[in-house]
Amino acid sequence: MITEIGHFSLVLALFVALAQASVPLVGAARRNLGWMEVGRSCALMQFVLIGLAMLALMHAYMGSDFSVINVAANSHTDKPLLYKITGVWGNHEGSMLLWVFMLSLCSAAVALFSSNLPPALRARVLAVQGMIAIGFLLFILFTSNPFLRTFPPPPNGNGLNPVLQDPGLAFHPPFLYLGYVGFSVAFAFAVAALIDGRVDAAWARWVRPWTLASWCALTIGIAMGSWWAYYTLGWGGWWFWDPVENASLMPWLAGTALIHSSIVVEKRDTLKSWTILLAIMTFSLSLVGTFLVRSGVLTSVHSFASDPARGTFILLLLIAAIGGSLTLYAIRAPALKGGGLFAPISREGSLVLNNVLLSCGCATVFLGTLYPLFLDAMGGPKLSVGFPFFNRTFVPMMVPMIIALGVGPLLAWKRGDLIGALQRLWVAYIITGLVLLVAFYVTNGGPVLAVLGLGLAAWLAVAVLTELADRLKLFRIPFNDSVKRAVNLPRAAYGMSLAHFGLAVSVAGFSASAWDREAIEIVPIGGSVALAGYELRLDSVDRVPGSNFIADQATVRVTSGGAPVALMHPSRRFFTLQKQTTSETAIRTNLLSDLYVALGESDTAGNWTLRVYWKPLVPWIWIGCVIMAAGGMVSLSDRRWRVGVARKTRVAPGAVPVAGE
Amino acid sequence: MTRALFLLPLLLFAVVAGYFFTALRPSHDTRELPSALLDKPAPAFDLAGLGSDKRLTLDGLKGRPSVINFFASWCAPCRIEHPVLMRLAKQDKVAIYGISYKDKSEASTNFLTTLGDPYRQVGLDPDGRTGLNFGVYGVPETYVLDGNGVIRKRFVGPLSAEAVDRELLPLLKKLGAS
Numbered sequence: 001m002i003t004e005i006g007h008f009s010l011v012l013a014l015f016v017a018l019a020q021a022s023v024p025l026v027g028a029a030r031r032n033l034g035w036m037e038v039g040r041s042c043a044l045m046q047f048v049l050i051g052l053a054m055l056a057l058m059h060a061y062m063g064s065d066f067s068v069i070n071v072a073a074n075s076h077t078d079k080p081l082l083y084k085i086t087g088v089w090g091n092h093e094g095s096m097l098l099w100v101f102m103l104s105l106c107s108a109a110v111a112l113f114s115s116n117l118p119p120a121l122r123a124r125v126l127a128v129q130g131m132i133a134i135g136f137l138l139f140i141l142f143t144s145n146p147f148l149r150t151f152p153p154p155p156n157g158n159g160l161n162p163v164l165q166d167p168g169l170a171f172h173p174p175f176l177y178l179g180y181v182g183f184s185v186a187f188a189f190a191v192a193a194l195i196d197g198r199v200d201a202a203w204a205r206w207v208r209p210w211t212l213a214s215w216c217a218l219t220i221g222i223a224m225g226s227w228w229a230y231y232t233l234g235w236g237g238w239w240f241w242d243p244v245e246n247a248s249l250m251p252w253l254a255g256t257a258l259i260h261s262s263i264v265v266e267k268r269d270t271l272k273s274w275t276i277l278l279a280i281m282t283f284s285l286s287l288v289g290t291f292l293v294r295s296g297v298l299t300s301v302h303s304f305a306s307d308p309a310r311g312t313f314i315l316l317l318l319i320a321a322i323g324g325s326l327t328l329y330a331i332r333a334p335a336l337k338g339g340g341l342f343a344p345i346s347r348e349g350s351l352v353l354n355n356v357l358l359s360c361g362c363a364t365v366f367l368g369t370l371y372p373l374f375l376d377a378m379g380g381p382k383l384s385v386g387f388p389f390f391n392r393t394f395v396p397m398m399v400p401m402i403i404a405l406g407v408g409p410l411l412a413w414k415r416g417d418l419i420g421a422l423q424r425l426w427v428a429y430i431i432t433g434l435v436l437l438v439a440f441y442v443t444n445g446g447p448v449l450a451v452l453g454l455g456l457a458a459w460l461a462v463a464v465l466t467e468l469a470d471r472l473k474l475f476r477i478p479f480n481d482s483v484k485r486a487v488n489l490p491r492a493a494y495g496m497s498l499a500h501f502g503l504a505v506s507v508a509g510f511s512a513s514a515w516d517r518e519a520i521e522i523v524p525i526g527g528s529v530a531l532a533g534y535e536l537r538l539d540s541v542d543r544v545p546g547s548n549f550i551a552d553q554a555t556v557r558v559t560s561g562g563a564p565v566a567l568m569h570p571s572r573r574f575f576t577l578q579k580q581t582t583s584e585t586a587i588r589t590n591l592l593s594d595l596y597v598a599l600g601e602s603d604t605a606g607n608w609t610l611r612v613y614w615k616p617l618v619p620w621i622w623i624g625c626v627i628m629a630a631g632g633m634v635s636l637s638d639r640r641w642r643v644g645v646a647r648k649t650r651v652a653p654g655a656v657p658v659a660g661e
Numbered sequence: 662m663t664r665a666l667f668l669l670p671l672l673l674f675a676v677v678a679g680y681f682f683t684a685l686r687p688s689h690d691t692r693e694l695p696s697a698l699l700d701k702p703a704p705a706f707d708l709a710g711l712g713s714d715k716r717l718t719l720d721g722l723k724g725r726p727s728v729i730n731f732f733a734s735w736c737a738p739c740r741i742e743h744p745v746l747m748r749l750a751k752q753d754k755v756a757i758y759g760i761s762y763k764d765k766s767e768a769s770t771n772f773l774t775t776l777g778d779p780y781r782q783v784g785l786d787p788d789g790r791t792g793l794n795f796g797v798y799g800v801p802e803t804y805v806l807d808g809n810g811v812i813r814k815r816f817v818g819p820l821s822a823e824a825v826d827r828e829l830l831p832l833l834k835k836l837g838a839s
Contacts, residue, residue, distance in 0.1 A: 233740070242738070277670060284674075291681070315681050323678065328669040333667045370677075387735040388763050520775045600775070611775060 006056020007147035013049040020130030024123035047108035067153035078548040086170035093146035112521025125193035168228035182214020182288035187283035204266035207460035216632035223625035247289030253362035269339030280406030350408030406463030428462040453511025460504035471613030495635025512617035532614035708784030717784030734772035750779035787818035791814035
């Protein structure tokens with residue numbers, strides 16, 4: 001019964017979406033306020049209806065209702081409750097439902113928090129959101145319905161893929177989808193602006209918080225996915241340039257470019273048509289990512305459902321959404337007039353450079369993901385792509401970006417003083433030089449690229465701090481005045497520094513992976529492995545029953561120079577239902593390095609394979625991502641975004657607050 | 662002129678979309694990408710062996726059907742595929758030869774000692790030249806050769822247990838592998 005209610009609300013949501021996509025649009029064209037406002041109530045209604053559908057499916061999972069095909073195919077009575085719930089989106093149908101749920105969440109947020117938007121713009125934005133919802137609701141109802149029943153119900157379910165039974169992966173999709181779908185708001189704003197034919201600073205100010213919020217979610221989502229791969233796959237890798245990972249990296253790169261180019265629109269009223277194009281591209285890449293994963297066009301290990309019928313449907317959806325918006329762009333964008341002029345060496349210039357490099361990086365990833373198949377379709381020569389390709393193309397493009405990133409924020413708007421900026425960075429030169437020397441000495445002439453990477457990270461970190469100190473006029477004016485400046489500095493400035501600093505931390509983490517050490521040894525119980533100054537003794541391996549698996553759990557005693565450090569428990573889980581083994585690694589981190597132990601197979605003589613890795617700075621990769629996302633969040637809390645609201649409520653003349661910087 | 666520039670994104674997208682359509686054709690199964698070399702003699706190769714002085718050559722493979730698997734330690738799908746190869750090796754129906762593609766020899770050794778070595782012999786293809794001759798465009802890729810060194814089948818991407826049972830083993834039976 002509850003399942004049917006969910007099914008019914010989903011159908012109802014489709015009809016509400018039809019209204020949301022049409023009525024406000026007509027209203028905006030005819031300047032009929034009542035019709036325009038329909039968009040808001042429709043968006044809220046949609047959120048309630050799709051939320052109901054989501055809860056209904058969750059209910060079916062929690063109650064293990066195996067008459068629902070989707071539950072039978074993906075759940076099992078023995079599964080822990082947490083994974084019954086997260087199992088809702090651990091499969092194709094459920095994850096698409098999560099997708100539209102996130103979309104309705106974004107639309108509802110626009111409807112609720114947009115009192116300061118011109119009604120026509122809001123109506124158009126919500127209408128575009130409605131159109132996207134129609135497409136995806138049709139897709140779910142016709143090709144991937146999670147509410148279908150079967151009779152007689154099977155006695156028990158097939159269970160969730162054991163690899164997915166993991167907290168890291170359980171919460172990875174919601175963040176990722178929030179990021180993907182959140183970009184639909186920027187997309188809707190772009191399309192609405194094209195219909196309207198007007199893009200100005202106010203428009204950029206409305207779009208930016210949405211873009212920032214989705215960017216933060218996507219950053220966290222990607223970091224979680226990479227962290228999951230790191231600790232579950234059992235060999236310490238954290239990024240594989242797999243098509244599915246690339247599918248999430250592309251919108252992230254485009255979104256990062258969008259955040260920066262919209263600053264230029266906001267502050268200097270220029271780069272408009274480029275920003276609109278980026279907004280369209282960012283969401284398009286999210287859609288393409290969905291298409292690649294779901295259609296089976298690319299063979300990838302992650303894609304859980306690939307089906308040509310679904311692929312065709314998503315492709316038609318892509319053509320409608322991307323083709324439609326780009327057509328509109330081709331017609332309307334030439335009329336958008338650029339505003340302020342600027343010299344190549346200026347803050348705008350540096351943001352343009354950032355955009356060029358990020359877009360090229362994104363294009364490289366796109367080509368690397370699709371080019372091999374492209375060439376084949378045209379009967380061209382064969383080309384192979386993998387880790388080496390991306391390391392040779394993408395990485396060199398990011399190096400100049402990071403170097404420029406140190407200087408860019410120090411340049412003034414309109415016309416910057418490059419020499420002056422470079423002079424102010426003297427501390428950065430010294431520290432970068434020191435880091436390079438120390439890294440080179442410690443690693444005894446080790447991998448040169450990694451030493452350079454560490455130098456790059458140091459450069460960026462110090463440059464960010466220099467820029468912040470510069471803003472506070474630290475050591476140049478009395479300390480108390482600097483504190484005063486610090487208090488008055490807009491949050492957006494802190495957000496930027498924090499995000500850039502986070503990138504530096506991550507870069508250090510990426511680079512240091514060249515110094516990983518590993519030992520793979522077959523040891524008897526009581527035997528030990530020595531690595532990087534640690535001594536790891538295999539005390540015992542015990543068989544431990546789990547909820548829906550049997551585990552071989554090892555106890556590894558770690559000592560350093562005789563002093564006890566830790567007890568670690570890597571294990572192997574055998575999932576009886578799926579006859580599949582997963583490896584649960586044990587990781588001990590001191591935030592500077594990870595000691596990573598994975599238990600391998602045992603031989604007939606009772607010896608066990610132990611894989612031990614020592615990974616310096618590897619936690620910094622994810623710490624950096626969290627700092628970046630935190631930077632986005634701090635920037636999001638800037639009062640500048642709330643200025644519009646204040647303006648509306650405060651009627652008193654002269655009380656108009658001045659936007660931060 | 663500037664107007665045409667604004668049309669560019671749309672045109673690029675049209676190309677991509679057109680390509681996606683061809684990729685979705687029912688006849689176009691990405692897991693069974695037709696090899697231009699299908700039913701043609703495999704390109705000759707002569708590769709340094711991994712962990713032995715014996716070189717891996719095409720002539721050395723001839724006489725009996727064989728399976729050639731291109732892999733790399735940096736390739737995640739190869740790790741997914743690996744248990745399938747181990748199982749196939751245990752069945753002992755066919756000789757599996759590995760070609761370590763664009764990889765360092767220490768890294769490949771490490772990969773095989775960690776996970777197990779399903780290969781009868783491994784050849785090193787550090788610059789990917791042999792891969793290029795075969796038309797490999799991503800690892801893992803697997804080729805089935807008959808006793809005369811003619812390519813009879815190509816598998817793109819990780820070999821699944823079903824593909825082995827449904828396609829590879831029947832094909833080997835037909836080719837007369839013992």
